[in-house]
Amino acid sequence: MILDICLSPALYPFYKKENDTVIVVDIFRACTTICTAFANGASAIIPVADIEEAKQYKSQGYLVGAERNTQKCDFADFGNSPFDYTQEKVKGKEIVFTTTNGTYAIEQSHGCKTLLIGAFSNIDALAKTCIKIGGRIVVICAGWNNRINIEDTLFGGAFAEKLSNENPIKLDSDAVKIALELWQSAKQDALSYIKDAEHYQRLIDNRAEGDASFCLQHNTVNLVPYYDKIDKKLKIY
Amino acid sequence: MILDICLSPALYPFYKKENDTVIVVDIFRACTTICTAFANGASAIIPVADIEEAKQYKSQGYLVGAERNTQKCDFADFGNSPFDYTQEKVKGKEIVFTTTNGTYAIEQSHGCKTLLIGAFSNIDALAKTCIKIGGRIVVICAGWNNRINIEDTLFGGAFAEKLSNENPIKLDSDAVKIALELWQSAKQDALSYIKDAEHYQRLIDNRAEGDASFCLQHNTVNLVPYYDKIDKKLKIY
Numbered sequence: 001m002i003l004d005i006c007l008s009p010a011l012y013p014f015y016k017k018e019n020d021t022v023i024v025v026d027i028f029r030a031c032t033t034i035c036t037a038f039a040n041g042a043s044a045i046i047p048v049a050d051i052e053e054a055k056q057y058k059s060q061g062y063l064v065g066a067e068r069n070t071q072k073c074d075f076a077d078f079g080n081s082p083f084d085y086t087q088e089k090v091k092g093k094e095i096v097f098t099t100t101n102g103t104y105a106i107e108q109s110h111g112c113k114t115l116l117i118g119a120f121s122n123i124d125a126l127a128k129t130c131i132k133i134g135g136r137i138v139v140i141c142a143g144w145n146n147r148i149n150i151e152d153t154l155f156g157g158a159f160a161e162k163l164s165n166e167n168p169i170k171l172d173s174d175a176v177k178i179a180l181e182l183w184q185s186a187k188q189d190a191l192s193y194i195k196d197a198e199h200y201q202r203l204i205d206n207r208a209e210g211d212a213s214f215c216l217q218h219n220t221v222n223l224v225p226y227y228d229k230i231d232k233k234l235k236i237y
Numbered sequence: 238m239i240l241d242i243c244l245s246p247a248l249y250p251f252y253k254k255e256n257d258t259v260i261v262v263d264i265f266r267a268c269t270t271i272c273t274a275f276a277n278g279a280s281a282i283i284p285v286a287d288i289e290e291a292k293q294y295k296s297q298g299y300l301v302g303a304e305r306n307t308q309k310c311d312f313a314d315f316g317n318s319p320f321d322y323t324q325e326k327v328k329g330k331e332i333v334f335t336t337t338n339g340t341y342a343i344e345q346s347h348g349c350k351t352l353l354i355g356a357f358s359n360i361d362a363l364a365k366t367c368i369k370i371g372g373r374i375v376v377i378c379a380g381w382n383n384r385i386n387i388e389d390t391l392f393g394g395a396f397a398e399k400l401s402n403e404n405p406i407k408l409d410s411d412a413v414k415i416a417l418e419l420w421q422s423a424k425q426d427a428l429s430y431i432k433d434a435e436h437y438q439r440l441i442d443n444r445a446e447g448d449a450s451f452c453l454q455h456n457t458v459n460l461v462p463y464y465d466k467i468d469k470k471l472k473i474y
Binding site for chain 2: 197
């Protein structure tokens with residue numbers, strides 16, 4: 001089993017290999033929010049990278065989550081806070097979802113064999129699924145407008161540690177070693193550590209500090225969203 | 238004064254701002270070798286990204302350094318080892334230079350205001366020059382075929398620490414904080430730390446282990462190469 005990490009979606013062409021299983025990670029907040037929406041009963045999530053496409057779905061009667069630059073888009077039903085996606089609102093529903101970075105990263109990774117959604121929220125379930133799948137696993141950090149961020153890199157390190165503890169794995173590049181090193185420094189108190197991160201500041205500025213601490217909690221859900229290529233929807237195993 | 242770091246040349250479009258001073262860094266080995274060649278009296282270095290262009294210069298009688306995938310190209314006078322560029326061979330000479338990653342990174346950065354060459358070899362001279370220039374400084378790590386590597390990232394962290402010690406600076410992104418964190422873990426014994434790096438293994442495989450330890454030495458030279466946009470040559474201040 002091989003693990004690699006790609007610290008920006010823009011770098012995936014240089015990390016891509018045939019038959020990769022890709023884990024798209026956007027800790028603050030898209031992937032955490034996707035996990036929460038499924039845990040609260042959403043039947044599927046339709047990721048779209050483009051605002052116009054999301055508006056078209058809205059006009060067809062879909063529930064739409066849409067965020068740009070940390071703020072909920074006016075036309076949408078939800079923003080990008082996991083707390084928006086309550087059981088009352090999402091149970092049994094299909095939700096269209098577009099965010100600044102997370103859904104863009106999903107779009108960039110379509111070519112891979114299997115696409116999973118990862119967050120601290122589902123890290124154990126994700127590890128179990130990856131051990132079952134085997135082969136080469138690549139964590140793709142959504143980052144921020146293709147720039148590298150601390151929180152997604154930390155997740156990559158945490159996931160490398162988790163897989164290494166349970167399985168003999170090969171860490172396939174310097175990038176995954178960097179992520180693991182960062183996680184070693186941060187893991188005693190990830191929330192304090194993350195306070196230096198750019199996006200934590202953006203969340204504070206948008207009164208979403210509570211989202212940040214929620215997004216760092218491990219195993220709040222026990223599910224793994226995957227991308228169904230035929231339906232073009234996220235579903236859960 | 239502002240410092241940022243771009244962990245791969247492919248990410249520079251997402252980090253670029255007007256009037257940047259860019260430091261191209263390729264620790265193993267192009268930038269260390271450039272510094273050494275100047276210290277041994279080379280009058281200028283003409284960086285070219287393309288092998289064919291280097292061959293044309295060779296046919297015109299130029300001395301040529303050329304490396305691909307850690308090995309010296311057959312047609313060239315030198316490879317990419319700093320030990321190749323002795324005073325006897327390079328004093329007073331212009332040298333054409335092409336390597337797998339370093340000269341590519343120089344080419345990708347041409348648009349910036351000022352382009353400097355950085356290595357552990359000239360870290361103090363570089364810091365002095367950057368403090369004089371001021372403004373926004375961006376370290377561009379050459380990496381390996383646009384993939385992130387440990388040694389260039391470590392240099393970014395070491396440089397951030399050095400500038401912070403001497404000056405109030407703003408660390409402009411999560412990436413530079415990641416590099417600084419990595420350097421804190423590595424600095425007590427950078428050579429042992431780097432033994433996990435992909436490119437260190439490539440150097441071992443090519444019997445260039447001695448190059449690696451040389452490339453990690455601080456301040457073996459007291460000069461700063463810069464790119465002269467009019468002449469399209471590297472010269473020294």
